[in-house]
Amino acid sequence: MSELRWDPLKLCWVIIATERGRRPRDFHAEPVPLPVTACPFCYGNEDKTPPEIFAIRGSGLPNAANWKVRVIPNKYPALRIEGELENRGYGPYDLMNGIGAHEVIIETPDHDKSLADLSPNEITDVLIAWRTRILDLRRDFRFRYMILFKNHGARAGATLAHSHSQLIAVPLLPPVAATELKVCRNHYAAKERCLFCDVIAFELKEGSRVVREFANFVTLAPYAASFPFELRLYPKRHAHDFALMNDAQLAELAVALRDMLLRIKIVLKDAPYNFILHTSPPMHRRPGKPSLWSSLEYDYHWHIELVPRLTSIAGFEWGTGFYINPTSPEDAARFLREVEIP
Numbered sequence: 270m271s272e273l274r275w276d277p278l279k280l281c282w283v284i285i286a287t288e289r290g291r292r293p294r295d296f297h298a299e300p301v302p303l304p305v306t307a308c309p310f311c312y313g314n315e316d317k318t319p320p321e322i323f324a325i326r327g328s329g330l331p332n333a334a335n336w337k338v339r340v341i342p343n344k345y346p347a348l349r350i351e352g353e354l355e356n357r358g359y360g361p362y363d364l365m366n367g368i369g370a371h372e373v374i375i376e377t378p379d380h381d382k383s384l385a386d387l388s389p390n391e392i393t394d395v396l397i398a399w400r401t402r403i404l405d406l407r408r409d410f411r412f413r414y415m416i417l418f419k420n421h422g423a424r425a426g427a428t429l430a431h432s433h434s435q436l437i438a439v440p441l442l443p444p445v446a447a448t449e450l451k452v453c454r455n456h457y458a459a460k461e462r463c464l465f466c467d468v469i470a471f472e473l474k475e476g477s478r479v480v481r482e483f484a485n486f487v488t489l490a491p492y493a494a495s496f497p498f499e500l501r502l503y504p505k506r507h508a509h510d511f512a513l514m515n516d517a518q519l520a521e522l523a524v525a526l527r528d529m530l531l532r533i534k535i536v537l538k539d540a541p542y543n544f545i546l547h548t549s550p551p552m553h554r555r556p557g558k559p560s561l562w563s564s565l566e567y568d569y570h571w572h573i574e575l576v577p578r579l580t581s582i583a584g585f586e587w588g589t590g591f592y593i594n595p596t597s598p599e600d601a602a603r604f605l606r607e608v609e610i611p
Contacts, residue, residue: 276493277464278452279445283493284593292596293498293536293604310339310375310431319344322372323401325394337391338398339375346371347437354411354440370406370438374398375431383421383432383539385530392523393516395434399546400519402436403512407551412438414446414550422541425578442550449547450569457568465570466507473505477599480532480606485518486525490598490605496580497596498537498605502529502573509569511548529575532605537577544575 272285309317312334319342326336348369356365376384376395384392403415419434420426442450456464472478472489480488480500488502502525508514514522533542548571552562586592 274493276491276495277456278449278468279493279495280448280452281493281495282591283495284591285494285597286593286595287597292600293538308380308429308431310429310433311380312378315339323398323405325398334378336378338377338394340398340402341373341375343371343373343435348439350409365440368411368440370409370412370436372402372436374402374434374436376434377432380431383530383534384419384434385527385534387527389520389523389527392527393520396514396519396523396526397516399434399436400512400514403548406436406438407512409438410551410553411440412551413442413553414439415548416443417546417548419544420541421543422539422578425541425543427541446547446550450550450565453568453570454564457564463507463568463570465503465572469503469505478602480602481525481528483521483525483528485521488525488529490602492598494594494598494601495592496576497594498533498540498577498579498601499594499598500529500533500575500605502526502575503570504572507567508571509549509566511546511571526573528610529573531610532608533575533577535608535610536604537579541578542575543578544573547572547574 271287274283274285275281276283307317308314315321315332315334321332321339321341323340324331324336325338329335346369348367348371350368350370352366352368354365354368356363358364374395377387377391384395387395399417403417406412406415416437416439417434418437453464456462456467469487469489472492473482473487478490478492480490482488485505486502487505488500491499491501504522533540549565549569550562552565580595582592
């Protein structure tokens with residue numbers, strides 16, 4: 270029988286359609302090829318992109334070859350960094366200028382490697398680039414949130430095959446982040462405990478949705494997963510801010526992230542996916558809101574959310590806000606747990 274499960278973080282119900290029982294092979298589809306053009310992210314094409322903002326390289330001049338990770342402004346940004354917000358009313362509506370930042374993190378010079386194919390040391394360099402750019406953008410008081418995300422595959426929204434992630438700074442707190450932060454704050458106010466820490470402790474004890482546990486990180490299939498094979502990667506110890514991690518912690522995270530991506534790649538035959546880094550917003554003081562982030566250090570818990578793009582959102586989902594997941598999180602965790610990682 271199907272089950273309705275409540276997600277206490279996203280405040281939504283999910284239908285786990287257990288009678289459908291879809292297995293990994295049921296989702297396999299031929300990948301959608303991306304257009305074959307001269308790739309601007311490859312070695313030798315540095316002049317085809319905007320000048321780099323940050324890079325990790327062995328030696329050499331900026332905007333030249335010999336880099337390991339390279340960060341550039343998006344050539345076609347969703348938001349632009351120049352200008353003032355000018356928040357204003359427009360009849361019954363609200364309006365402000367499209368101010369923000371939109372950056373691309375080119376994760377490897379090798380065009381044919383995905384993030385899952387990189388070594389832990391190479392992934393550590395990517396994580397260092399993420400941390401560096403988040404910390405830098407936080408210094409701009411116009412920005413209230415940084416969204417770090419990756420689109421892998423054409424069905425997940427990627428327009429270039431070369432492995433990259435994106436970072437967008439926005440002048441507003443997005444609804445998804447606002448809901449998470451509010452839920453966590455309310456839970457802490459009522460119980461003086463972190464909601465995520467409670468979830469992690471329960472899942473480690475219960476076990477059926479644990480995909481892989483490391484010394485300081487754990488990968489779980491969430492109890493009320495909205496999508497088949499949805500995963501979350503958490504630090505086991507309470508930590509509210511990804512950007513405060515040191516190099517040694519990032520090196521440990523690189524191992525756990527690689528493990529998660531390889532399991533998805535092997536079990537789902539390199540299915541397209543999106544992943545999002547959910548982390549603390551900049552703790553800028555806001556006029557009239559002196560206690561806005563007073564408990565953030567204690568109530569929030571950063572994490573990475575990964576969603577394979579195996580199903581489509583249709584009329585029922587749009588009309589109700591409910592999601593139908595044809596693979597139970599317990600089955601998904603078992604399939605992923607049993608695969609051998611090279």
